[in-house]
Amino acid sequence: MMKRLALILPLAMFMAFVAIAVFGLGTPQTRQIESAMIGQSVPEFELEGLSDTKPGLASSDLKRGTVTLVNLFGSWCLPCRIEAPQLERLAAEGIVIHAIAIRDEPADVEGFLTQYGDPFTRVGLDPRGRMQIELGATGVPETYLIDGSGIIRRQWIGEVRQEQVADIIAEVRRWQ
Template structure:
């Protein structure tokens, strides 16, 4: 009897581990909630992409609903989502970019090639603001209300459907 129990323990552990791993396959990492939801946007002081001498802090987020888009020249999906960001800007949505873990000249070249929907771009070459936001890749977009509080977090590429079905309704909700 004891021998059977000893043989069944590894089998039970194997089956339990298999169920745990199988469940993990169904989890979509793009649907995770931001730990910063309903919290103030993190404090920062960064230069702009276009002017290394200009220092910008989180106070620029006060007074208007703003989409903060984390992007990089090295990011292929950032290129794909640029038409949607340009469309949002054309519809009167305020956008601020964060050029994340990039080189200044490459970021500027990216904007010349794909368009620039942003009021301005923060330059975050070390990823310090991205770290404070919990960014694990680009693109990621944060909706910040007029008081500087994060109200929505979109991980990954913004599709045309996301613009009409999610982003614009969220912007209107917080205006």
């Protein structure tokens, strides 16, 4: 009896562990860490741009009465490539989108915009990733809705997906 229990108990524990792992991995994760900056004014910053035709971005650009989206991205970021068509759709709807290129080189950013589309009015270069920290971002891509007074109203963590486009348009229109 003891020998049988000594064999069954570890096997039962192992099977319980496997069941928990399988069901836990299959459950979608809904928890995300929202930036503490939601409801706050954008931090003061001024970022260099790509060129004369693609100016940089400063906090003052976000306080001129226009509701905007600010997208943190990198040319090295695979999910940023996935979200590119959705950002193009948003820009086609008349939504102003600015970008902050995190830890990137200007030539790489230009190549990315040429290959995947350029929905951005302004692109600020942030080679050290300071704005990622200042905005409370957990990574890239992340997109922020900024009202016309420069207050951060909403955050989308991860790539903008096709099914989110209508929600984002509605949110922008709500704050206009």
